[in-house]
Amino acid sequence: MTANTTQTEILRGPAAWLSALAAMAWKELTIMVRYPVEFIASFGQVFVIVTVLTLAGLMFSKGGADNAGASSQTAGLVVYGFIIFIFLSDTLWTIGYNVRREQKQGTLEQLYLSPASKFASLLSRVAVTLVWTGLLSVCSAVLMSVLIGTLPFHNVALGAAILALALSGTFGVGFAFAALTLRVREAGQTAANFFQFVFMLLCAPFFPFSGLPDWLRVVSRLIPLSYSVDAFRSTMMGYPNGYPELAPIGVEIGIVAAFGVLMPLLGYWLYKREEDRARRKGSISDY
């Protein structure tokens, strides 16, 4: 095993990048599957959460459960909001948590010893989230529509485009939280938890924005994720009367698009900044 690496053995350019990304994503999936109890429990708990949230929502809706259950609009409002919520929630937890887990087990240091792209490493976690959370959100949507009512399906292509941009922005938030995790370690996860609840309140994924007090709706309007929720569900519901609630749909799509393009850049910039700091401090392998 002398230094006999031939040119054909080494991948270069995009092939090298994609091959490393695929290996990283496959590694994440393999490890996930090898924790079967965690795998099943995390899958199962989503359905319990969904049922609890849905039933609670119905109980407090105008006219009670009977009235709300008959409404396709209520189903659309809650289910499409839930899809954005579950992606945000998983992204916040998964990316930062994985970075911290790898930091603790020393494998993050191994990544930094190699020439592999650090961006590919973050993306691999996104890929896993997309597969896993995508599956969860489809199953949850089916369950919720059984509990609440038939889902409205309008403007599917535009809805999918808005969702893609919203997810891109969400992944950017995930990168920023990964940066925060590098800085504050476990406390980053507590912050993610806090952020998740703030999102549940201010971005109104499970209720209309009109349910918020006026002064709180002002705060909601300052958060780009609010427009992701509003634009996505309004589009999928076929813009019923009063929707979108925060701004005309064109403006909302513009905000979601800007968020989807700029937030990943900002998130990755923050991550790179934190990575440089960790390299200066020697904290990449901090336990």
Add this chain to the structure above:
Amino acid sequence: MQGEVRIDKLVKTYETRQRKGLIKSEMKLVEALKGVSLSIRPGEVFGLLGPNGAGKTTLIKCLTTLLLPTSGEAWINGYRLTKDDNAIRATVGCMLMGERGLYWKLTARENLEFFGALYHLSPRARRTRADGIIERLSLGDIADRTVETYSSGQKMKLAFAKALINDAPLLILDEPTNTLDLPSARELRAVVRELNRDGKTVIYTTHIMAEAETMCDRVAIIDRGEVLALGTVPELKASLGREEVTRIEGVISAGANEAVGRLAGVSHTALTAVNGHTQLTVVSADQRALLPRLIEALVAHNALVQKIAPEEVTLEDVFIARTGRTLAEDTAVK
């Protein structure tokens, strides 16, 4: 040039937070490397010898791009540190942190193939390379078991295997025999020698003097972030000049050590705990003339002497002569 390392006045300072009670804290500057300069030639096994906390791992982390140096320059395999970091990473095989740094839910083969992908090996090359390493290190029996089922020694062996996956011209091994039992350590050292014969340059850090003596072509003795001495093992031993080493074993107090240190002709002493008793190492110019006064000083301080013997100079004695401490003592970096 492949396999060559040149380091010029490398400095690394850290800011560490010193806690003062519940809320208050203050930042303290720690100099982990104080202008280290040295050259490592292609094809040699170069030892970095020093106690824990001496700066060996900091130096290695700088050379492997994990740490950004505060100032100074270095060239690794012809690439300039901080400018060509990815080229350096691609051409260095590294074993740091022992058994940490492995995916415990993956098998040895999966780990090796995954790390091969990080070095941009094609899928076929990853498999071939992993198979070759598994065979060379006799990991065949455990290669398809998840790492979590391995013994500590097996994990260390796999961590070493991982350092070989990119077939780099320069291998950096940070205390690779830590936690290995004697036969496994011997086996690993034999593979390192083989790899060196195949043309690889090896940087080998250790705090075990005998290991440095047997493994390394040249050794740098490092302490408190500075290179204290550098040369071949015979050169370093010869650097003690006409000084000789006497080792005394028994029950010896710190007061007795101090009294011996004050005797005329004694240049350095070091007191260590070895296997339940204390060992006093005395470096002096004229052993024969010193002996009566040495015994007198020990007896005067109620030392219980079990064994007293002149000994061959070792690398540890070179370290003691330069620092007044043994390699077993941790260094408090100032």
